[in-house]
Amino acid sequence: MDTPAIKLTGLKKRYGTGDAAVDALKGVDMTIWPGEVVGLVGPSGSGKSTLLKCLGAVIEPTAGHMELAGEVIYDGVWKISDLRALRRDRIGFVFQAPYLIPFLDVTDNVALLPMLAGRDNAAARKRALDLLTALDVRHRAGAQVSQLSGGEQQRVAIARSLANHAPVILADEPTAPLDSERALAVVRILNDMAQQYNTAIIVVTHDEKIIPTFKRIYHIRDGKTHEEAGEGRPI
Amino acid sequence: MINLASRDVLHGWGKFLFTGIGLGLLIGATLTMAGVFRGMVDDGQVLIDNSGADLWVVQQGTLGPYAEPSSIRDDVWRGIVGIQGVAETGNAAYLTIQMQQAGKDTRVMIVGIEVDRPNRPGAPPYLTSGRPILQGHYEAIADEKAGLRLGERVRIRRHDYTVVGLTRRMVSSSGDPMIFVSLKDAQEIQFLKDNDALVNERARTATNPAFNRPGVPGLLEAAQASATQARNVNAVLVRLAPGTDADVVAGDIRRWNRLTAYTKAQMEDILVAKLIATSAKQIGMFLAILAVVTAAIVAFIIYTMTLAKVREIAVLKLIGAKNRTIAAMILQQAMALGVIGFLVGRMAAGLWGPAFPKYVLLLPQDAIGGFAIVLTICALASSVAIRAALAIDPAEAIGG
Numbered sequence: 001m002d003t004p005a006i007k008l009t010g011l012k013k014r015y016g017t018g019d020a021a022v023d024a025l026k027g028v029d030m031t032i033w034p035g036e037v038v039g040l041v042g043p044s045g046s047g048k049s050t051l052l053k054c055l056g057a058v059i060e061p062t063a064g065h066m067e068l069a070g071e072v073i074y075d076g077v078w079k080i081s082d083l084r085a086l087r088r089d090r091i092g093f094v095f096q097a098p099y100l101i102p103f104l105d106v107t108d109n110v111a112l113l114p115m116l117a118g119r120d121n122a123a124a125r126k127r128a129l130d131l132l133t134a135l136d137v138r139h140r141a142g143a144q145v146s147q148l149s150g151g152e153q154q155r156v157a158i159a160r161s162l163a164n165h166a167p168v169i170l171a172d173e174p175t176a177p178l179d180s181e182r183a184l185a186v187v188r189i190l191n192d193m194a195q196q197y198n199t200a201i202i203v204v205t206h207d208e209k210i211i212p213t214f215k216r217i218y219h220i221r222d223g224k225t226h227e228e229a230g231e232g233r234p235i
Numbered sequence: 236m237i238n239l240a241s242r243d244v245l246h247g248w249g250k251f252l253f254t255g256i257g258l259g260l261l262i263g264a265t266l267t268m269a270g271v272f273r274g275m276v277d278d279g280q281v282l283i284d285n286s287g288a289d290l291w292v293v294q295q296g297t298l299g300p301y302a303e304p305s306s307i308r309d310d311v312w313r314g315i316v317g318i319q320g321v322a323e324t325g326n327a328a329y330l331t332i333q334m335q336q337a338g339k340d341t342r343v344m345i346v347g348i349e350v351d352r353p354n355r356p357g358a359p360p361y362l363t364s365g366r367p368i369l370q371g372h373y374e375a376i377a378d379e380k381a382g383l384r385l386g387e388r389v390r391i392r393r394h395d396y397t398v399v400g401l402t403r404r405m406v407s408s409s410g411d412p413m414i415f416v417s418l419k420d421a422q423e424i425q426f427l428k429d430n431d432a433l434v435n436e437r438a439r440t441a442t443n444p445a446f447n448r449p450g451v452p453g454l455l456e457a458a459q460a461s462a463t464q465a466r467n468v469n470a471v472l473v474r475l476a477p478g479t480d481a482d483v484v485a486g487d488i489r490r491w492n493r494l495t496a497y498t499k500a501q502m503e504d505i506l507v508a509k510l511i512a513t514s515a516k517q518i519g520m521f522l523a524i525l526a527v528v529t530a531a532i533v534a535f536i537i538y539t540m541t542l543a544k545v546r547e548i549a550v551l552k553l554i555g556a557k558n559r560t561i562a563a564m565i566l567q568q569a570m571a572l573g574v575i576g577f578l579v580g581r582m583a584a585g586l587w588g589p590a591f592p593k594y595v596l597l598l599p600q601d602a603i604g605g606f607a608i609v610l611t612i613c614a615l616a617s618s619v620a621i622r623a624a625l626a627i628d629p630a631e632a633i634g635g
Contacts, residue, residue, distance in 0.1 A: 049633060058553065058630045087629075088555020099550045099632060101239075103246035108237055115236045116555050144246075160554070172633055 003070040005167050005200030006032040006055065011064035011074075013050050013223075024050040025061070026223035032200045034069075034167060037191050039214035039230060040204045047223045048204050049172070055202070056091055056170050057083040069167040088117055092161025092169035092199070094190075096176045098153035100145045106132065106156050107141045113163040124163075131159035134196065135189060151182045158189060162197055169193075169201045180209045187213050188235045239551075239560070240567035243544075254536055255572055259579020261532065262609060265525040266584040267591070269601050272518045274594035279408045279506035283499060288325075288356040288472035289481050291497045292488055299495075300329050300470035301408050301502075302510045307494065309422070309468045314492050320479030325349050325356035326468040328421035331411060336382065336389060343381055343414050344407040345391065347421020347468070356472035359415060365400030371417050376400035378412035391416070392424050408506050410593035422465035433463060526612065533576075534616035537569045541620040545627055552629035562621045569617035573609045581605075 013025040024047045032038050042048050053059040054066070057073070057080075066074035068090060073080050080086050087093075100109045110128035115121060132138045135155040140148055148156065154174060161169045171190065175183035187203070187210045194201045205211065215232035218225045244251050282301065291300065292307070292315060299305025312324040328347030333340050348357045350368040358367075359376055365385050368374045375396040377383040383398045390396075396416060405413040416424070428436065437459050440446050446458040473488075473496075475481060485496035497505065541548070548561055581602055588595035 053630050053633055056553070056633065058628075058633065084552070084555050084557065087553060093553055093632070095550075095632060099546060101547050101550065103239075103243040103547075104237065108242070112237060113554055116557075116560070121236070 003034075004031045004067065005034045005036070005069055006030065006202070007065075007067040008055075009065040011051075011054060011066060012062045013047075013054055013059070014062045024223055025054065025064075027064070028220075028223075028225050030218055030225060030227075032168070032202060034198045034200050035194050036216065037187075037194045037201045037203060037214065039211055039217040040202055040220060040225075041206055041211060041217055042220035043206070046220045048220055050223075051220065051225075052170055052172055052202075052204055055168070056093065057086050085117075088113065089164050090166050090168065092164070092166040094154075094157050094161050094169060094171040094174045096173040098145075098150075098157040100153055100156055100160070102145050104145070105141075106137065106143050106145065106148070109145065109156055110159045110163050113160060117164055127163060128159070131162055132156070134193070135159050150177060151185065154178070154182075154186055155189060158186075158193060162193060162199065165197070167199060169199055171201060171203045173205055173207070174203065175205065175207050175210055183207060183209050184213070184235050191235065238567070239564040240571065243564065244568060244571055251568075251572070252575065255575030256579050258529070258532060258536070258572060258576035260583055261525070261529055262576050262580030262605070263583030263587070264580075265522060265529065266580055266597065266602070266605055267588060267595060268518055268521050268525065269605065270584060270588055270595035270597045271591070271593065272515060273596035273598055273601065274410065275408075275511045275514060276507050277596045278406050278410050278594055279511065280503070281404050281406065282408055283502050283506065285360050285405055286327075286357055286472055287354065287360055287474060289475040289479075289499060290473035290485055290488070291502055292471040292473060292492070292494050293469070293497070295493055295495050297495060298505050298509070300327065302505050305469050306467045307469075307471065309418070309466050311492065311494065312471045315471055315473060315488060318484055318487050318491075320475050320484045321473055322476040322479075323356060323474040325358070325472045325474075326418055327357040327470050327472050328418060328425055328468050329407075329470070330421065330425045331407060331409070332391070332424075334389070334391060334414075341381060342409075342411045343377075344411045345421055345424055346413050346415045347418040347425070348415055350417045356474045359400075359402040359405050359413075361402065362400045363403050365398070367400060368415065368417055369399075372420055373397060374399045374417070376402055376415040378405045378414070379403050380406065381412035381414060383414075389414075393429070394420070396420070406594065408510055418468065422467065425469075426465035426467055427463070526608065529609070530612045530616050533569060533572060533613050534619045536572065537565060537613075537617050537620040538623060540568065541565055541624050545631065548624050548627045549629050549631040552627065553632045558625050561624050565621050565624055566614060566617050569613040569620070570610060573613035577606050577609045580609075 008028050008030040011025055011028040015022045015024055040048060054061045061074055107125055107128045110131055111124040114124035114127050132141055137152050137155045140152055175186050190201050212231040212233040213235055214230035217230045218227050293299035293305035294307050297303045297305045309326050315321055316324050326349055330345045332345055334343050349355045353367050373394055373396050375398050377398050379401050385398055387398045388395045440458050447455045481498040485498050488494055488496040584597055
């Protein structure tokens with residue numbers, strides 16, 4: 001636990017200029033360790049999505065410092081030239097809806113990431129099948145996405161986020177469309193995967209069902225975060 | 236690496252196939268238009284080739300006999316046949332008429348040929364069935380496209396003709412099938428007045444003191460007889476001896492016989508460049524419009540298909556797919572659509588082409604050229620969708 005998976009210091013994001021400028025992030029500090037599942041909660045418009053997009057290297061912060069697995073990726077400017085490769089190789093994404101590619105089968109949805117990273121097809125498919133096994137959806141490996149239940153689709157999406165051994169997974173409201181039982185099942189899976197693959201997972205949520213399960217929670221309001229200990233309720 | 240385009244196409248193959256078929260019908264119409272133009276050129280070429288002539292001698296200052304009316308006396312051949320290098324001549328008369336056959340109108344070109352011996356210039360080079368014209372009157376050879384059968388009797392103006400032979404690809408420059416009759420019959424069809432007009436003409440001549448002079452017996456009868464004789468033809472077709480320079484002979488005919496003579500190359504120029512020039516421009520315009528319409532439709536289809544995948548493209552970009560991976564997916568789909576469209580279009584043109592009243596000639600080189608143009612259009616049309624796809628923000632995959 002010597003190197004944090006994510007370390008943010010004074011991260012700011014301003015949209016627009018002049019009178020129309022809006023400060024979405026006003027100096028966010030955050031440290032997440034490998035193998036940890038942390039909740040990021042806050043009301044609508046608090047800056048959750050903006051923070052997630054900055055962490056995902058989708059939008060550029062305005063100021064601050066950002067490290068990923070010990071490497072500085074932002075320090076006033078991007079320190080990495082190929083942000084696309086950064087997202088592909090070092091950040092996993094799990095969305096509110098699974099957003100799987102509908103024209104690929106389950107295995108290829110997961111194998112696509114390693115393939116995009118240049119791994120050969122056989123190795124990519126083996127990795128995909130291993131993850132599908134770990135997530136208990138191996139039996140649907142050849143199925144089309146439309147044939148899966150919502151819970152199965154979300155598991156496949158989690159498998160995809162892990163496909164390139166990313167040290168960080170950003171999960172954006174991953175339990176929003178699920179009932180309590182399935183929502184808790186997803187959180188359990190995220191915790192298992194974090195432990196098994198030593199991956200840091202940030203779960204953006206305002207789902208009251210799952211908030212008590214986090215051991216650490218970052219509250220975000222008006223562009224600023226404050227950390228508090230969670231209940232860490234067993235699932 | 237997975238081929239995203241093929242997976243997407245296979246996933247929604249029904250929609251893609253039907254879109255391709257729709258596009259194919261449009262491409263089929265475009266190919267058919269090109270085939271119509273080629274058919275017109277070929278009709279003109281066939282008309283020249285099948286006439287068996289090396290020179291066409293026509294009325295001075297005209298573009299006859301196919302492009303303009305031409306009328307010369309039927310004995311001018313005597314002055315031509317003696318020119319060095321001329322192997323054979325044949326008088327020919329051409330007349331396009333509307334013929335009633337089996338209750339429907341058929342437009343045909345009546346061709347009068349000399350039937351004293353076979354293979355005179357102007358005669359059909361071969362028969363698919365039947366025999367040549369052997370009698371001086373009331374026998375005909377018809378192009379198969381006229382829809383006549385051997386032994387069938389057909390009424391042309393005042394007389395019935397028996398079809399004794401059938402030939403193929405003997406059409407006018409307008410694509411009308413030819414019916415060959417003897418020169419005498421053709422002259423009568425073309426130049427002779429009807430009975431009422433003849434009676435009137437005789438009465439008029441009889442009252443003319445210049446022709447009805449007392450003390451000049453036989454003058455009136457001679458004058459009246461000349462009115463019932465047709466001595467004109469439209470052209471003399473000339474076949475040259477091997478090794479003869481056609482331009483030299485044509486120059487001699489122009490100089491000494493006060494007639495206009497065209498070589499094969501000049502006649503090709505008249506038929507292909509001059510006679511169908513306006514039609515060619517018309518078809519060219521139509522082809523250009525169809526190409527633009529095809530491009531617009533392909534662009535619209537690919538653009539719509541791309542917009543339907545905004546979320547997937549955003550996810551692909553978010554998880555690290557390169558721009559060229561996404562561009563290749565869209566380009567390959569556009570190309571696949573073009574290939575399906577072209578195959579359907581080529582088959583459609585091949586199926587409905589023969590049903591056209593005029594000859595539709597689908598040349599392999601046109602098909603290859605058309606295929607290249609379709610692929611180019613698809614590639615260009617996909618650029619709109621590619622631009623739209625590359626502009627999709629990966630952040631769209633993240634809510635909020």
